[in-house]
Amino acid sequence: MNEAASSADTVAAPRPVAGEGETGGVDYSDPDVTLGAHEDRWAWRARLRRHPATHLAWRSAVGVVGSVVTVGGLIMVPAPGPGWAVVILGLVILASEFEFAQRWLDFVKGYVHRWNRWVMTQPLWLRCAIGFAALLLVWGALWLTFVLFGLPGWTPDWAAQQLARLPGLD
Structure with missing residues (x-):
């Protein structure tokens, strides 16, 4: 294999943004709304991006799937369950192709990291209180x-009998 062919399959990783530290973010200085072939870490996806037709098809598929997952997660947020996790999964899918979603994902990861760091510096009693408050919030949302x-119709009889004792669930 000649040197030109091997360099075509090698793709440079995104350049870290100065001052990003532990997140190692993407350089957003270019005006493109999608990641370019030179920014992709996976050779197979970089090959897709080099051809306009396959790039458009891939981008459309990722956009549709990522949007459906993100909107589905946003719909699930008020209900108990993994709503925010599904929203973040949708952003991860979109961020694999779109720079705007990568910026949103970096924003969310930064806030989650800061929240986690703050909680871990608090005394044990406060961390337990935060966990208990989260548990009460989930119980309240379920109720x-x-x-x-x-x-739901699939609730086992023994659980339905116990839940029927709660106020408002006669």
């Missing part, structure tokens, strides 16, 4: 969901 929509 409100059951009051508004009733118990």
Whole structure:
């Protein structure tokens, strides 16, 4: 294999932004809304990006799937469950192709990292109180969901009998 062919399959990683530190973010100084072939770490995806037709098809597929997952997660946020995790998964999918989503994902990761760092510096009693408050929030969301929509049909009889003792769930 000649040197030109081997260098075509080698792709440079995105340049870290100065001052990003532990996140090692992407350089957003270019005006493109999508990542270019030279910014892709995976050779197979970089080959897709070199051809306009395959790049458009790939970009469209990633955009549709990422948008559906993100919107589905946003719909799930008020209900108990992994709503925010699904939103972040949708951003991860979109960020694999679109720079705007990569910026949003970096923003979210920065806030989650700062929140985590702050919580871990607090005394144990406060960390336990935060965990208990989160548990109460999930329980309250479950209760409100059951009051508004009733118990799901797949709820086992023993669980339905216990849940029926809660106020508002007769």
